[in-house]
Amino acid sequence: MSRLTESLVELIRRTSAEIPDDVQSAILRGLEQEKEGTIAKSALEIIERNIDLAKRKSQPICQDTGSILFYVDCPVGLNQVEFEQEARDAVKEATRLGYLRQNSVDSITGKNDGTNLGPGSPNLHFHQHASDEIAVRLVLKGGGCENVGAQFSLPNTPLKANRDLDGCRKVILEAVHQAQGKGCGPGILGVCIGGDRASGYEFSKREFLRKLDDRNPDSKLDELEQDILSTANELGIGPMGFGGKTTLLGVKIGAANRVPASYFVSVSYMCWAFRRHGATLASDGEITGWLY
């Protein structure tokens, strides 16, 4: 196995088994807020125990190891064809080792060949930058939370949502209410205002690369993020939809330009088992640092 493949297997292992520090801190804050003796509290206690156990045993935090999303920032001239092949080798090996579930199904025949390789799996996004550094970020996004994502086209008459930030607020909160506990809350929202139907969801997922405790540099979006986080946590949906104070752990909102005719708001929901890590790599593929 090449050094790059080994590094990518380690990135997959770490992502599947170890929750990032920023997410764990947010879960702990939620645990402190829930009332003693409630099922919300006991749910978060089990979650906390699960996080420790997964790390200790180096096994998946959640059995649904999800869609495999690589985001690669790379120098001009990196051989993307080779990199993609090494990523596929790493996915196959990580599946054999049990860091990933046999999770990829042929949509037409229904067959699961157990390799996690096929059209769209894994999913790699390359972005060239003016630096020698290779930075690889990985998100493993489970199906339960993916299924509760929602895309709205504004204006939306039943929700009285117009084409402005108040309209965005209304539809984003509607998505939280529709999701209830089905996406394994407490959740994290990645939102894109604008774009088209494809890029809207694509950009909404990129918001998951931000740390939970960062602040949006755009003051209007920052205000909207804080408002939705606090309002959602007043709705009483709680962990797993059991009722309680911790419905969301974070809200991240970005914007993309749109054509005048369209105004989409795309909401991606991430479960508490927010599996996201990243590493910087030397040109020979060796890991030189961790990003989260």
Added chain:
Amino acid sequence: MTHNLSSPISEEAVRKLKVGDQVLISGVVFTGRDAVHKYLHEGGTLPDGVNLDGGILYHCGPVVLKDDNGDWQVTAAGPTTSIREEPYQGDIMKQFGIRGVIGKGGMADKTLAACQEHGAVYLHAIGGAAQVLAECITRVRDVHMLEEFGSPEAVWELEVQDFPAVVTMDSHGGSLHKDVHAQSGDALAKRR
């Protein structure tokens, strides 16, 4: 209140359970998710050796590896979202005599009505808690339909000990999911 629940479960035992009760499940559970529900609902028969009468069905697609002795080991096994089985669950519950369904996220009116009519409960496990729940699985007794459906969709026959769950839908028409949906809807209406 915490109850110990062992399979097979009698109707009498299941009728005592109420929304909000915490349970520790021991005995045998069978996994079954999307492919199995559609198959059974279309008239498919249960594989030999699978008896769901008084039994517990677990909406779960585990990670299972073969150890050096050739034995199956479950290394991750949390619940999957149950609402996808809503079109099928009530009928399957009644047809095969299932008394408990373990899953996450809750189910809707058709399943709730079947729970009431037939005498069954929905047991909510903690979504994502794949390690805590895998530790409660003491043995893999068998696997069925592995070839047809693949590992996550197969019917795994598992022995469990003190598997934690919460009754969120009972056999008396109670549903925590319905209550939380309504209450959070009211709270949202005030904040729009």
